[in-house]
Amino acid sequence: xxxxxxxxxxxxxxxxxxxxxxxxxxxxxxxxxxxxxxxxxxxxxxxxxxxxxxxxxxxxxxxxxxxxxxxxxxxxxxxxxxxxxxxxxxxxxxxxxxxxxxxxxxxxxxxxxxxxxxxxxxxxxxxxxxxxxxxxxxxxxxxxxxxxxxxxxxxxxxxxxxxxxxxxxxxxxxxxxxxxxxxxxxxxxxxxxxxxxxxxxxxxxxxxxxxxxxxxxxxxxxxxxxxxxxxxxxxxxxxxxxxxxxxxxxxxxxxxxxxxxxxxxxxxxxxxxxxxxxxxxxxxxxxxxxxxxxxxxxxxxxxxxxxxxxxxxxxxxxxxxxxxxxxxxxxxxxxxxxxxxxxxxxxxxxxxxxxxxxxxxxxxxxxxxxxxxxxxxxxxxxxxxxxxxxxxx
Amino acid sequence: xxxxxxxxxxxxxxxxxxxxxxxxxxxxxxxxxxxxxxxxxxxxxxxxxxxxxxxxxxxxxxxxxxxxxxxxxxxxxxxxxxxxxxxxxxxxxxxxxxxxxxxxxxxxxxxxxxxxxxxxxxxxxxxxxxxxxxxxxxxxxxxxxxxxxxxxxxxxxxxxxxxxxxxxxxxxxxxxxxxxxxxxxxxxxxxxxxxxxxxxxxxxxxxxxxxxxxxxxxxxxxxxxxxxxxxxxxxxxxxxxxxxxxxxxxxxxxxxxxxxxxxxxxxxxxxxxxxxxxxxxxxxxxxxxxxxxxxxxxxxxxxxxxxxxxxxxxxxxxxxxxxxxxxxxxxxxxxxxxxxxxxxxxxxxxxxxxxxxxxxxxxxxxxxxxxxxxxxxxxxxxxxxxxxxxxxx
Numbered sequence: 001x002x003x004x005x006x007x008x009x010x011x012x013x014x015x016x017x018x019x020x021x022x023x024x025x026x027x028x029x030x031x032x033x034x035x036x037x038x039x040x041x042x043x044x045x046x047x048x049x050x051x052x053x054x055x056x057x058x059x060x061x062x063x064x065x066x067x068x069x070x071x072x073x074x075x076x077x078x079x080x081x082x083x084x085x086x087x088x089x090x091x092x093x094x095x096x097x098x099x100x101x102x103x104x105x106x107x108x109x110x111x112x113x114x115x116x117x118x119x120x121x122x123x124x125x126x127x128x129x130x131x132x133x134x135x136x137x138x139x140x141x142x143x144x145x146x147x148x149x150x151x152x153x154x155x156x157x158x159x160x161x162x163x164x165x166x167x168x169x170x171x172x173x174x175x176x177x178x179x180x181x182x183x184x185x186x187x188x189x190x191x192x193x194x195x196x197x198x199x200x201x202x203x204x205x206x207x208x209x210x211x212x213x214x215x216x217x218x219x220x221x222x223x224x225x226x227x228x229x230x231x232x233x234x235x236x237x238x239x240x241x242x243x244x245x246x247x248x249x250x251x252x253x254x255x256x257x258x259x260x261x262x263x264x265x266x267x268x269x270x271x272x273x274x275x276x277x278x279x280x281x282x283x284x285x286x287x288x289x290x291x292x293x294x295x296x297x298x299x300x301x302x303x304x305x306x307x308x309x310x311x312x313x314x315x316x317x318x319x320x321x322x323x324x325x326x327x328x329x330x331x332x333x334x335x336x337x338x339x340x341x342x343x344x345x346x347x348x349x350x351x352x353x354x355x356x357x358x359x360x361x362x363x364x365x366x367x368x369x370x371x372x373x374x375x376x377x378x379x380x381x382x383x384x385x386x387x388x389x390x391x392x393x
Numbered sequence: 394x395x396x397x398x399x400x401x402x403x404x405x406x407x408x409x410x411x412x413x414x415x416x417x418x419x420x421x422x423x424x425x426x427x428x429x430x431x432x433x434x435x436x437x438x439x440x441x442x443x444x445x446x447x448x449x450x451x452x453x454x455x456x457x458x459x460x461x462x463x464x465x466x467x468x469x470x471x472x473x474x475x476x477x478x479x480x481x482x483x484x485x486x487x488x489x490x491x492x493x494x495x496x497x498x499x500x501x502x503x504x505x506x507x508x509x510x511x512x513x514x515x516x517x518x519x520x521x522x523x524x525x526x527x528x529x530x531x532x533x534x535x536x537x538x539x540x541x542x543x544x545x546x547x548x549x550x551x552x553x554x555x556x557x558x559x560x561x562x563x564x565x566x567x568x569x570x571x572x573x574x575x576x577x578x579x580x581x582x583x584x585x586x587x588x589x590x591x592x593x594x595x596x597x598x599x600x601x602x603x604x605x606x607x608x609x610x611x612x613x614x615x616x617x618x619x620x621x622x623x624x625x626x627x628x629x630x631x632x633x634x635x636x637x638x639x640x641x642x643x644x645x646x647x648x649x650x651x652x653x654x655x656x657x658x659x660x661x662x663x664x665x666x667x668x669x670x671x672x673x674x675x676x677x678x679x680x681x682x683x684x685x686x687x688x689x690x691x692x693x694x695x696x697x698x699x700x701x702x703x704x705x706x707x708x709x710x711x712x713x714x715x716x717x718x719x720x721x722x723x724x725x726x727x728x729x730x731x732x733x734x735x736x737x738x739x740x741x742x743x744x745x746x747x748x749x750x751x752x753x754x755x756x757x758x759x760x761x762x763x764x765x766x767x768x769x770x771x772x773x774x775x776x777x778x779x780x781x782x783x784x785x786x
Contacts, residue, residue, distance in 0.1 A: 004433050011429050012630060015420040027408040027416075027599065036404050037702045038711040040397050070463030070601060073619035073629035102619030102628055109618055201630060206420065208463060208601050208632030225502055226466035226495030235495055236466035237405060237594060239601030309430045318431040 002316040005362045009202075010151050010179055010295060010353035011320055015245070016204040022248045023206065026241040034238055035227070044240050051247025055211055058250040059177075059196065060187030067212045067233045068243050072178040072199030075212035076102035076145070078223035078234075079174040079195040082214075083143035084115070085221035086172065090142035096120045096128065096157070097338035100176055102197075103145050104334070116140070125287035126155035126339050134165055143172045148180035148196075152335040152351055153286030154295030156180070160191040167192040172218070178202050178210075182253035183260045183292050194218045200242065204355070205249030209242035256356045264354050265293035267363045271352060272296045274367040279374050285341055285349060294354040299336075299345040302384040303377040308350055311373045317366055320351045344383070395709040398755045402595075403544050403572055403688060403746035404713055408638070409597040415641045416599065419634040427631055428622065437633050444640025448604055451643040452570075452589065453580030460605045460626045461636050465571040465592030468605040469495035469538070471616035471627075472567040472588040475607075476536035477508070478614035479565065483535035489513045489521065489550070490731035493569055496538050497727070509533070518680035519548035519732050527558055536565045541573035541589075545728040545744055546679030547688030549573070553584040560585040565611070571595050571603075575646035576653045576685050587611045593635065597748070598642030602635035649749045657747050658686035660756050664745060665689040667760040672767050678734055678742060687747040692729075692738040695777040696770040701743055704766045710759055713744045737776070 006014070032041030034048055052063040069075045080093070080103065095107055097119045107117045118136045120128055128146075137144070144166045146157045163173040174195040177186065182203035188196065196213035200206050214220050214233075226235025272284060281301035300308065305321030312319060321333075332346035341349070352366070378384035399407070425434030427441055445456040462468045473486070473496065488500055490512045500510045511529045513521055521539075530537070537559045539550045556566040567588040573579065575596035581589065589606035593599050607613050607626075619628025665677060674694035693701065698714030705712060714726075725739035734742070745759070771777040 006433065008426070008429055008431065008434070011434070012424060012426040014422075014424040017421055020417075020420045023420075024413075027413045028410055031405060031407040032711070033401070033405040036401055036711065036713060037699065038401065038706045040399065040706075040709075040711045041401070041404070070467070070632075071617075071629035073617050074463070076619070077617055077628075100619065101621075105618045105628065199630075206632075206634070207630055208635050224464075224466050224470055225498045226469070226493065228494075235470075235498065236464035237592075237600055239463075239599075241599070242601050306430065313431045313433075316433075318425070318429065318433045320429060 005317045005365060007352040007354055008318045008320050009355040012201045013204045013355055015206055016249060016252050018252060019205055019245045019248045023241040023245040026244055047244050048238060051243045054247035054250045058254050060189045061213055065213050065216055067214060067230050069210045069212055069234060070208055071210045072197050073102040075197035075210045076176050077106055078212050080106055080143060080145060081223055082221045083172040086219035087142045090140050092116045092138055092140040094118045094136045094141055094144040096146055098122055098150055098335040099147055100151060103176060122338050124340050126150060126153050127287055128157055133162060137169050137171060141171045143174060145174040148175050148177040149292045150335060151179045152333055153297045154292035155286040156290045163192040183294060185257060188213060200246040200249060203249050203253045205246045206242045209239055209246045259356050261293050264356060267358055268294055268296055268354050271363050271366060275370050278371045285336055297349055297351045300348040300374050301345055302381050303348045303374060305347060305349050307377050308373060315369050321349060398710045398758060400745040400747055401711045401713050402748040405594045406597045406748055408599055409642060409645050411645060412598055412638045412641045416634040416638040419637055440637050441631060444636045447640040447643045451647050453582045454606055458606050458609055460607060460623050462603045462605055462627060463601055464603045465590050466495040468590035468603045469569050470499055471605050473499055473536060473538060474616055475614045476565040479612035480535045483533050485509045485531055485533040487511045487529045487534055487537040489539055491515055491543055491728045492540055493544060496569060515731050517733050519543060519546050520680055521550055526555060530562050530564055534564045536567060538567040541568050541570040542685045543728060544572050545726055546690045547685035548679040549683045556585040576687055578650060581606060593639045593642060596642050596646045598639045599635045602632055602639045652749050654686050657749060660751055661687055661689055661747050664756050664759060668763055671764045678729055690742055690744045692734060693741040693767050694738055695774050696741045696767060698740060698742050700770050701766060708762050714742060
């Protein structure tokens with residue numbers, strides 16, 4: 001079997017072996033319901049508490065500020081709807097053009113229900129204009145939702161600064177930090193963000209589990225209602241194995257934070273620099289400084305992203321064109337369009353996203369394979385002419 | 394270590410070993426995102442399809458009528474809110490007094506938003522008055538939600554008949570079948586139910602996964618919005634291991650259906666009959682004919698359910714007083730109150746819920762332990778007098 005070189009960690013990650021290990025006993029040995037009144041069920045309640053503490057620890061929060069949800073999408077949906085319920089008289093939402101569909105599609109639904117949505121533009125590097133942001137905040141603004149790091153380019157928004165500005169105006173601030181958590185240090189103790197979304201499967205935890213951080217004192221309305229679970233903040237029997245797995249994943253992520261910012265960053269930079277050096281007519285999308293250490297988004301002119309993926313696939317190399325959550329569509333990514341990346345360049349974009357499991361020799365292999373793949377595809381392209389390069393450079 | 398005798402299967406079940414086995418490879422070997430465009434991610438899409446077919450097969454549905462959710466609560470919430478969105482002009486909901494909190498609490502929230510809720514009463518056996526049901530249906534009724542089997546007593550509602558009556562009036566019908574699926578045969582092909590909720594962890598599948606069945610042609614509005622997953626009907630990265638596990642659990646449940654209705658029923662009946670014969674002043678709550686084969690709800694006069702649980706716990710016997718989703722409160726169960734069970738009897742109620750893993754010798758053990766436990770507690774009770782029994786019988 002061909003070895004898989006998995007460079008699609010912003011789509012999903014492998015569950016760390018130590019995470020699977022701590023989950024296993026809770027499937028068919030300690031399978032009790034923590035709400036039950038017998039000690040068999042009760043004993044798992046303590047494990048849930050420990051997991052909550054580990055999650056809180058990774059993001060510098062208090063355990064009671066952590067609500068377990070089923071995924072980042074649920075956390076995002078919950079945050080926005082809760083903020084709107086807290087200020088029923090306010091009908092304005094500020095967000096950006098490059099948010100995850102969990103925010104973007106929800107806002108589009110809300111706009112049909114009479115909410116006014118400001119989708120802030122980004123510049124060519126994927127950065128926000130903070131003056132424009134400030135001007136967008138009005139007395140009618142109920143909530144701001146800005147992602148901490150973009151899933152496609154890795155570019156950071158200055159969410160801590162933006163949250164401070166919102167706080168000064170009495171506006172709730174939510175951040176989708178699904179891509180940022182575990183890759184950069186985050187401490188909710190030293191910022192003004194009211195709500196934060198995190199997803200298990202982006203940080204080597206299981207799929208089907210996420211959290212919503214809700215700052216103590218923030219008015220909160222539940223999204224899923226039913227039983228008394230999560231202190232009446234999220235109904236539904238607790239997903240015990242996944243909660244315990246997420247706790248472990250957060251513990252591991254904390255230990256790996258420095259690796260993300262040394263080894264992973266170095267490998268990403270090498271991949272990026274070598275491709276830039278070896279392949280003509282390609283460019284990096286997004287600001288190269290204010291960016292996650294594991295992500296690079298590269299546009300190759302005169303080729304289709306899908307064709308590149310297909311040819312990489314033959315070598316077992318996994319990456320993305322656009323984001324996994326919007327793929328399947330032939331539209332170029334909404335993120336690259338918002339950045340004004342020319343249509344042809346956006347169409348030929350590939351996101352490589354590394355993890356702490358990425359190995360030097362894997363990166364070497366990709367560096368060796370990409371130039372001939374692009375060369376071959378360009379030979380087949382009616383748009384690529386031998387003098388393109390000279391004409392455009 | 395003391396052996397656990399687990400008779401709390403309506404709260405949650407152990408994950409079947411064969412279910413855990415099929416889940417394992419999807420944590421850290423085949424961990425791809427099915428939305429990805431590489432074959433590593435794509436190969437799990439086929440497994441999701443197979444799982445969907447197995448779920449559909451258990452309830453006589455088509456695979457495209459199955460939406461994977463994170464739990465029964467999410468399915469219940471989604472069904473009601475979708476039905477209301479489909480008929481914005483209709484402001485009336487019909488349900489019962491004994492529904493799960495996922496319906497009950499949601500309806501209570503909706504009543505504050507201007508919806509009119511009819512909570513149908515039940516009689517002393519937990520049964521509905523179908524004439525009263527019929528009279529409750531009005532041109533303003535958007536949706537009916539009635540559970541297939543009650544979680545605390547196991548009593549069935551005639552949901553197929555009720556759905557037919559709703560259909561004739563153009564009213565959407567939802568059933569929370571979380572307790573019924575896997576215990577009795579269900580075929581959506583031969584009934585008029587529009588939406589049906591199912592939960593993985595009640596049928597020896599994993600926690601954190603459920604489904605909402607939505608009949609083909611039913612107008613549907615998603616609850617979680619975001620990515621294109623589940624054909625735009627439920628955003629969020631698919632919980633692959635749990636989806637695959639749920640598929641297997643449904644396959645196993647189908648094979649075990651006859652065991653539920655022979656072995657499990659016989660064990661339950663024996664437990665119930667022996668306790669009735671050996672313990673004075675106790676009664677079965679709920680109709681003994683129209684009932685799940687695995688559940689018995691027994692009230693012991695002059696004792697507290699919590700004390701019984703505590704003493705059973707010392708022998709490793711797990712059961713419930715009230716339901717897991719409402720426990721932690723000192724109120725007697727809303728289900729028993731709705732049935733008019735006298736306060737003192739409701740307070741001393743215990744639900745035993747068996748499964749295909751329940752063994753004859755376990756039931757023998759419980760039958761042997763219960764009479765002395767009740768006897769001892771009554772000796773300590775200020776309300777129990779030696780002549781109570783004579784006076785009341």
